[in-house]
Structure formats: structure tokens, C-alpha cells
Amino acid sequence: MGTPKQLILWQGQTLVRSVTEKLLKAGIYPIIAVVGADRKAIKNALAGLDIIVVKNPNWEEGISTSIRAGIAALPENTRAAIFSTSDQPFIPESLIRRLLANYIRTGAGIICPECKGELRNPVVFDKRYFVELNQLKGDKGGKALFKDHEINRIQWENEEDFRDIDTPADVQEIYGRSC
Numbered sequence: 001m002g003t004p005k006q007l008i009l010w011q012g013q014t015l016v017r018s019v020t021e022k023l024l025k026a027g028i029y030p031i032i033a034v035v036g037a038d039r040k041a042i043k044n045a046l047a048g049l050d051i052i053v054v055k056n057p058n059w060e061e062g063i064s065t066s067i068r069a070g071i072a073a074l075p076e077n078t079r080a081a082i083f084s085t086s087d088q089p090f091i092p093e094s095l096i097r098r099l100l101a102n103y104i105r106t107g108a109g110i111i112c113p114e115c116k117g118e119l120r121n122p123v124v125f126d127k128r129y130f131v132e133l134n135q136l137k138g139d140k141g142g143k144a145l146f147k148d149h150e151i152n153r154i155q156w157e158n159e160e161d162f163r164d165i166d167t168p169a170d171v172q173e174i175y176g177r178s179c
Contacts, residue, residue, distance in 0.1 A: 004042065005165055006038070008165065013045075016042055016046060019088065019089055023082075026093045028100075030075065031049075031052065032054055036057075037060075054073045063141045064136035064138055064139070067134075067136060067141065078127060080126045081127075082100070082122050082124045088122075088162060088163065088164055089165065090160060090162070095154070098154055100124070108126070110123065110126070110145065110151050111123065111124040111152045113162070114156065115156045115157065116159055119146060120156070120162045123143075125145075129145060133145070
């Protein structure tokens with residue numbers, strides 16, 4: 001990309017700030033922002049928000065290291081965690097609220113949106129899965145647990161809500177998209 005995805009400007013703010021503010025508005029607390037490369041710039045982009053920024057010195061080893069760093073920073077009384085990425089700015093606050101409401105209502109171990117037959121992010125993991133998440137290695141994320149556990153699926157229709165910003169072409173497209 002030539003620049004950290006988290007710092008791409010969209011609708012007047014960085015992607016990381018946009019996604020973080022949406023999580024805050026949806027009632028996620030505490031928010032643990034795990035940062036690796038460009039830590040200082042990303043931390044500055046999140047300045048003033050009521051969140052915890054955690055350094056991941058092993059970020060180059062893959063997503064599993066960010067998961068471990070995030071879990072380690074959670075308060076001891078945490079019942080569940082929702083894992084979200086900063087490169088999905090179209091995830092609606094209503095989906096986040098629906099995932100949380102489902103967890104509160106069911107206590108399900110893993111809650112995940114499903115769109116067109118595919119499981120997507122963000123994902124809620126009950127604390128009973130934190131040990132398994134901590135055992136992930138390399139570039140394996142939480143989806144590695146899906147094959148061994150029941151998933152409480154939240155049906156979601158709009159595929160565009162799950163759009164990732166991964167390439168310069170994606171960036172050009174979001175600049176032209178009104179939201």
C-alpha cells in the first residue's frame with residue numbers, strides 16, 4: 001500500500017479512528033487497540049479516545065501475536081471479546097450491537113456474522129476460548145477455531161458492509177464512494 005492502512009484518511013479521519021469510534025458508539029468497552037508497525041502515528045490517530053493502546057513488538061510474526069497482546073491486556077473480569085479490524089470501515093454499528101445483544105441473550109461461545117454463506121468479521125469470543133486463541137501461531141486468526149466449535153451465526157445481507165481496504169484500488173474506490 002505504501003502507507004499503513006490504519007492511517008488512510010476516509011471521511012475526514014483515519015480508518016483506525018473511524019472504526020474505533022464506531023465500536024465505542026456501539027458500547028464496546030474497554031477497547032484494546034493493538035498496534036505494531038507505525039505505533040506512534042497510530043496512537044496519535046487515536047488520541048483523545050477512551051481506549052487502551054497496546055504495543056505488539058512481535059507484529060511481524062502474524063495476527064496471532066496481536067490476538068495474544070489484546071487478550072493479555074483485557075481486564076481480569078472480562079466475559080468476552082469482540083475482535084475487529086481497522087480496515088473494514090463499512091461495518092455498521094447496528095451489526096456490532098446485534099453481535100453484543102446476541103452474546104448477552106445466549107452466552108454463546110463464538111458469535112459471527114454470516115453473509116452469503118461466508119463467516120465474516122467482527123467476531124465475539126467468550127472468555128472460555130481465550131486459552132485456544134492464545135495458542136494460535138503465525139498468521140492464524142480466530143477463524144482457526146471455527147472448525148472445532150459451534151458458531152452462533154448472525155445472518156447479514158449486505159456484503160458491502162464487510163468490504164476490506166487492502167489495495168490502492170480499494171482506497172481509490174472508497175474515496176469515490178458516498179457513505
